[in-house]
Amino acid sequence: MSPRVSLLILAGLALLIMWGAIAGQSVRETPASANPEESDFFLYVAIAERVVDGESYYEAAVKEQELRGYPVSPASTIRTPTTTLLVTSLGPKVAFGVMLTLISIVLIMSIVAFERISQTRMQWWASILLLAAAISLFAQSAVYFQETWALLFMYLSLHTRKRSATLAIGFAVLAFAFRELALPFLFAMALFEFINRNKKTAFGWVAAAAMCLGSYLFHVAAVNRAVEAFGIGTVIESDGWFALGGWPFIVGSVRSVTALSALPLWVSVLIVPLSLLGWSMLKSETGARFTFAILGFVLPFLFIGRPNNNYWGLLYAALLLPGLAFSWPALKSLVLSATRALKPLARDAGPEDSA
Secondary structure, rough: OOHHHHHHHHHHHHHHHHHHHHHHHOOOOOOOOOOOOOOHHHHHHHHHHHHHHHOOOOHHHHHHHHHHOOOOHHHHHOOHHHHHHHHHHHOHHHHHHHHHHHHHHHHHHHHHHHHHEEEEEOHHHHHHHHHHHHHHHHHHHHHHHHHHHHHHHHHHHHHOOOOOOHHOOOOHHHHHHHHHHHHHHHHHHHHHHHHHOOHHHHHHHHHHHHHHHHHHHHHHHHHHHHHHHHOOOOEEEEEOOOOOOOHHHHHHHHOOOOOHHHHHHHHHHHHHHHHHHHHOOOOOOOHHHHHHHHHHHHHHHHHHHOHHHOOOOHHHHHHHHHHHHHHHHHHHHHHHHHHHHHHHHHHHHHHHOOO
């Protein structure tokens, strides 16, 4: 890497740190006096209980969201039924067992994958500990959150790509089935394959993304029919998601869904950009895939995402944070390279200063 490029990367890193520090917390922090019954978790539980009692998913979702003052328009305000149907079919305890099994598989596959890209044992174990810390807040209540399931299937997709592109695409489609916001992951993987001249695989990712979008139209139609049939008449509409939260939203969302929430904000201000640097500077296919996956969420979320959408961080926080383990060698390399660019400037300035 040229010294000038190193300087630009270091300047970008410094800019992100300053942006996060100056702007501060930009996501919603739940007040201590907030009524827990008004949280999304209790909404999802109530919808599941209605389904168990015999209502269809869409009927239950529309009635419960309107009852609690949640918007039901546009259709994306109502989640796809996958998570609720899974939990109600298996029961919360069995569903949590399935989630723990997936977490165990992800951890085992990550141990193997991260060892291959780590230069030292310290890097290897640090990356695993950071992943474990990122998902340490997953309690039994996590089975009701669509983002947690989507995250696990995206991890499986990343780890299985070398073995089978078809399997990787299949896991990504499952991630979308749980949470439609996983769609950027499919496009990011398609772009990665295209850049690496794997055109056939890239078209496979694009075809899968198109299929996901097509299937989502059925969800939209089902929501609209349910609103007409079971709505109270006055449709509550969302305020929209275009909020220009910028980098502070990324920092805040990662912090709010991980153990970083127990630490001062400045810790997250440093860790989040350093984690991205660590992944992006790795000279490996795994590092590149993770970088593309993370940027697939970070770039659009700079523009969309209200302060109360902090839980979106569940989609990418656990993908991002292991990168911190690889940040020190990357930072050291950049600084050494950048100093070579500064030496000629110092020599040129020398005679003028002495004059």
